[in-house]
Amino acid sequence: MNSKQKFLKLNSIILAIGIIVSLSLIIYGGVFSKQKIYEGSKINQKELPFYDWYKETEVISATTFGGIRRGTDNKFFTVYKDRLRAEKKLWSFCPS
Amino acid sequence: MILRRKIQVFSLIALNSSLFFEIKSFCMPVLNCHSCPIALFACPIGVLGQFSALHIFPFFILGILILFGVLLGRLFCGWACPFGLFQELLYKIPSHKITISKRFEHSKYFILILTVWAVPFLWGTDSLFFFCKICPPGTLQSAIPWAFIKGNVPEVVPFILRIMLLLSIIGLITSNERSFCKIICPLGAFMGIFNKISLFFIKKDDRKCNNCGDCEKVCPMGVTRSNDDILEKQRSLSCILCLRCSETCKASRKIGVSI
Numbered sequence: 001m002n003s004k005q006k007f008l009k010l011n012s013i014i015l016a017i018g019i020i021v022s023l024s025l026i027i028y029g030g031v032f033s034k035q036k037i038y039e040g041s042k043i044n045q046k047e048l049p050f051y052d053w054y055k056e057t058e059v060i061s062a063t064t065f066g067g068i069r070r071g072t073d074n075k076f077f078t079v080y081k082d083r084l085r086a087e088k089k090l091w092s093f094c095p096s
Numbered sequence: 097m098i099l100r101r102k103i104q105v106f107s108l109i110a111l112n113s114s115l116f117f118e119i120k121s122f123c124m125p126v127l128n129c130h131s132c133p134i135a136l137f138a139c140p141i142g143v144l145g146q147f148s149a150l151h152i153f154p155f156f157i158l159g160i161l162i163l164f165g166v167l168l169g170r171l172f173c174g175w176a177c178p179f180g181l182f183q184e185l186l187y188k189i190p191s192h193k194i195t196i197s198k199r200f201e202h203s204k205y206f207i208l209i210l211t212v213w214a215v216p217f218l219w220g221t222d223s224l225f226f227f228c229k230i231c232p233p234g235t236l237q238s239a240i241p242w243a244f245i246k247g248n249v250p251e252v253v254p255f256i257l258r259i260m261l262l263l264s265i266i267g268l269i270t271s272n273e274r275s276f277c278k279i280i281c282p283l284g285a286f287m288g289i290f291n292k293i294s295l296f297f298i299k300k301d302d303r304k305c306n307n308c309g310d311c312e313k314v315c316p317m318g319v320t321r322s323n324d325d326i327l328e329k330q331r332s333l334s335c336i337l338c339l340r341c342s343e344t345c346k347a348s349r350k351i352g353v354s355i
Contacts, residue, residue, distance in 0.1 A: 015293050015294075015295060018162060018163075018293060019163065019166055022163035023159065027159075029155025029157075
């Protein structure tokens with residue numbers, strides 16, 4: 001087995017490991033993990049307007065802020081957004 | 097080239113088509129601001145930064161990025177990133193062109209570690225969206241559109257600073273092709289790591305190469321040829337698989353994509 005074949009074989013193994021690791025991370029993070037994005041902060045995640053909708057996924061951070069960014073005529077939404085801003089938990093530069 | 101441009105335009109439209117619904121629980125490996133009024137997906141860099149700030153390991157997003165990385169490398173940078181398309185179009189503007197030293201290409205790793213991980217991690221929730229505050233695609237896709245939509249800006253001075261930074265980057269991009277990808281993009285830095293093992297990569301047939309150097313001249317990322325026969329060394333961290341080298345190669349396309 002020459003060096004090129006050895007490299008290809010090693011590369012295939014690393015590639016397979018990469019795929020397995022990434023799928024494991026996706027499954028653990030997206031399906032099994034009960035970890036919620038706001039556990040590390042003082043924000044009460046259950047107050048989040050779209051909590052029920054997004055609670056199954058870890059990316060609640062972006063989705064939630066996306067939701068807040070989008071804004072609706074939901075009064076709770078606006079009040080919550082303003083409170084986050086007041087508490088400096090929502091990025092003040094963000095044009096939302 | 098025409099096919100790639102078509103795909104880039106399609107991607108631009110597809111990634112910004114959330115007029116009726118959005119899929120912000122998922123990220124694509126491109127720099128497309130999730131605060132854009134019509135963005136379909138969340139931005140991986142924004143999400144990673146926020147997870148760092150909240151001291152939570154980003155299992156899901158990291159899994160998605162690694163999966164795309166090991167399968168496709170930086171293919172999305174060359175074929176799907178809207179800001180990549182923006183850069184390529186800007187570079188067509190006639191202006192004084194400059195070259196950027198390869199030494200500066202390492203700066204994107206520094207930016208990735210500092211702005212996406214270290215600062216948010218150390219400053220916690222006070223630094224949510226730290227990179228987003230200075231992100232040029234974010235300014236272009238989110239800050240400016242929202243300023244127009246709402247008719248005002250939340251804070252004037254930071255907004256002006258963002259615009260000035262964006263204009264500086266535009267100036268740089270106009271004079272050096274894809275310079276944002278080369279020296280700044282933290283997502284490109286992260287995805288580039290997987291170029292070494294990804295399923296898709298550019299392969300050069302050294303036996304048939306006549307060393308004309310045409311492939312180097314057209315490469316938007318400034319990748320240089322490797323005369324080394326070792327495959328590992330042929331895989332550049334910067335390659336975005338745009339295939340311009342393959343199209344230019346006179347030795348009957350002795351460069352191509354391999355699996």
